[in-house]
Amino acid sequence: MLEIPKFYESFLSKVSSVNLNSPRQLKKVAEIVAAMSEYFTRKNLRKEFVFYDYLSNGEVQKGYLVYFTTTNLLKVYVPLNEISHSGFFRGKKKLEILDIGTGLGTVVMGTIIWMHENIRYFRNTEVKFVALDKVEQNIRKFQENLEFFLNDLRNHYPETIKVEVEPAIFDIEHAFEMFDKRFDLITVANTLNEVVYEKRNKLLRLINSGIKDDGFVILIEPALMITSRDLLDFRDKMIKQGFYIYSPCLRNSNCPALETDKDWCHTEVEWKRPEFIRQIDLVAKNYRKTLKFSYIVATKKDMNLIDFVAGERNFKDYFRVVSQLIVEKGKKHCFVCNEIGRLHCVKLDRVDSPQNQIFDEIDRYEIITMKNFVKSDKEIKITQETEVKKVLNNEGKI
Template sequence: MLEVPKFYENFLAKVSDVNLNSPRQLKKVAEIVSAMSEYFTRKNLRKEFVFYDYLSNGEVQKGYLVYFTTTNLLKVHVPLNEISYSGFFKGKNKFEILDIGTGLGTVVMGTIIWMHENIRYFKNVEVKFVALDKVEQNIRKFQDNLDIFLNELKNHYRQTIKISVEPAIFDIEHAFEMFHKRFDLITVANTLNEVAYEKRNKLLRLINAGIKDDGFVILIEPALMITSRDLLDFRDKMLKHGFYIYSPCLRNLNCPALETEKDWCHTEVEWKRPEFIRQIDLVSGNYRKTLKFSYIVASKRDVNLIDCIVGERNFKDYFRVVSQLIVEKGKKHCYLCNELGRFHCVKLDRVNSPQNEVFDEIERYEIIEMKNFEKSGKEIKIKPDTQIEKVLGNEGQSFR
């Protein structure tokens, strides 16, 4: 289960000037969060709101910092966990990361926390972030907050990493003039949906020009249908520009969720919800009991997560679970996806057996191995002799 480290709450209280143990102060934050959520989730309001520099407003910034930064902080840990199976983080002396659309620094701070939780990869590594944002106030606030964050972090971990951060104003129209180098890792979180559709090709060109041949790109977006489908559309564009999908997909073909107008794809992972987030949820009407988001990890190399965790390229016996498990009278069913397509998978109670019983416990975005199943069109039927095994959990932890 993902958990926000305790030092982060100390940092948050200092930079937001909010007492996280005060119900009265949290109620005020919750009112801001409630209004922001309305703008983020309602299609007719969202576009106007996200293209407006909403974080330049002091009260909005406070609500975002306390609530949305916290609920987004750990999401990058899932793709980083999955990348770690490739051996990517081993044996480096210097590691350079470009974060596009930094905002108040959510992904940068989340990545720094992950690195300290996985210190074995970074003991003698110099880590440099280049943090880009289009709003100067965001960059300034991030710079002010970062020193406090790193000081609190040093009091929490016995060993710390040598980290430097170079902030810069991000202008996508002239971004290509800013860099004459490439990066090991590029992160783009909650940013694609704030880039006008006609400018997304420029964002893709920037990513393509900025990533090293052996590097990885992480894109994260909200789990809303419109933002998830936008990410899947961007994913397919990346394939046309010579990228390969590392995860979560077990395929390098176009996304089958885009073949209809109603499908989309996102994960849902458990976390230990901080008490102050629970109190804000009660007032605002939000319920962040789990973390829901969509993500894509891509590379210029033809490498996939399945290669690394099972030792071979197998896109036919392994599936990503892309829905919750639906339990109905006499059956259980869900949706699975791999190179063969997106399938509705059904298991009738009368075919229960020791070989297939693990199906009753699968969760969204786990990877499973399945053999001896019956396929007909877009339907998969589980038989008594169908063999099912969990391979990877939705937080990126191996079951093997």
């Protein structure tokens, strides 16, 4: 289960000027959050809201900082955990990271925390972030908060990493003029949905020109149907530009969820919800009991997560679970995905056996392996002889 580190709440209270133990102050924040959530989730309101520089408003910025930064902070852990299986972080003297659409610094802070939680990879590494955002107020607020964040972080962890952060204002129209270098890691979170469709090719061009040949790109978007499908569409465009999908997909061809107009793909990870988030949820009626989001990890090298966690390239017997497990009378079923396609997987209760019993415990976005199953069209039938094993959990851990 993912958990916010203890120092983060005191840091957040300090930079937001909100007492996170005060129901009265949290109620005010919750009212802002409720209004923002309405704009984020309603299709007819969302487009107008996200293309407006909403974080330039002081009250909106406070609500976003307290609530949405907290609920988004840990999402980057999952793709970082999955990348770590490749050995990418081991032995690097310098790690250069470009964060596009930094906002108030959610991904930068989340990545720095993850690195300290995984200090074994970074003891001898100098880490430099270049943090880009088009809104000057966002960059200014991030710079103000960053010093407090790094000081509190150093007081919390007994062993720390050398970190440098260079914030910058950028416009995607002129971003190509800003860099004559490439980065080991590029992160783009909650940003694609705020780039008008006509300019997304420019974002892809920036990513393509900015990533090293052996680097990784992480894209994270909300788990809403429209934002997730936009991410999957961008995923397919990346493949056409020569990228390989490292995770979560166990295929490098087109996304089968886009073959219909009703499917999409996202993960759902358990977390220890902070008490102040629970109180905001009660008023705002958001109920963030789990963290839901869509993500893609891409690279220029022909490599896939399964190569490392299974020890082989096998897109036939390994599957990503892409739905919740649905329990009905007499059966359990879910959707799984790999090179074969997006498949409906069904297990009748009457075929229960020691070999397949783990199927009853699977969660969305885990990787499982199945052998001796029966496939017909777009369905997999589990028999008494089918062997089902978990390979990776939905936090990206073996």
